[in-house]
């Protein structure tokens with residue numbers, strides 16, 4: 767975004783967690799855009815900005831995704847701080863196929879509470895991220911668009927990528943033990959633990975993909 771706004775433009779990044787902002791600051795320094803980027807601690811449910819402050823608002827893996835937030839409230843906050851004619855976009859992780867060759871195991875792990883997080887059992891279907899078009903309609907955004915982007919990973923993986931993928935396995939399924947059989951849990955460990963002799967990321971032909979979905983619209987006059 768800092769690149770896109772060009773010289774003279776500015777970007778404000780916001781998160782509730784100072785840990786994330788510390789990391790954001792490091793990334794901004796690495797990219798050389800410190801002069802264009804301001805980082806701020808704040809709550810997306812009550813953004814610390816006046817109405818019509820920005821030309822665009824963008825949220826990644828938070829608005830419409832985080833189960834603790836009411837999507838209409840948080841998307842509504844993005845709309846409030848963007849001037850009429852400006853754009854609001856939200857993007858979030860929407861699916862994955864990470865255990866090639868083991869579709870039944872992957873389906874079983876995905877059918878657990880951690881596997882489907884941040885959506886949880888009992889949440890209203892209207893709160894599911896893929897219902898975002900409805901929130902944008904309710905908030906009267908115009909020219910609403912939806913895109914799904916694909917990312918993929920193929921062997922040979924660097925050590926850094928293996929670490930990242932192992933963390934992803936742990937994040938998606940590491941808490942699923944109490945919801946699956948011993949057999950499923952053993953198989954998960956066999957394939958997804960770096961210390962296992964059958965760690966799936968060591969496969970010579972490992973391939974996986976995941977999707978991100980974005981909804982974007984224009985704020986009305």
Ligand SMILES: C[S@@+](CC[C@H](N)C(=O)[O-])C[C@H]1O[C@@H](n2cnc3c(N)ncnc32)[C@H](O)[C@@H]1O
Nearest residue numbers: 780781782783786808809810811826827828832
């Ligand atoms: C899944 S992480 C995504 C982080 C980052 N946006 C990204 O895409 O890499 C969710 C982030 O939302 C932040 N968060 C959670 N609740 C929030 C709130 N009410 N207001 C602002 N940020 C919040 C968390 O601190 C965390 O950094």
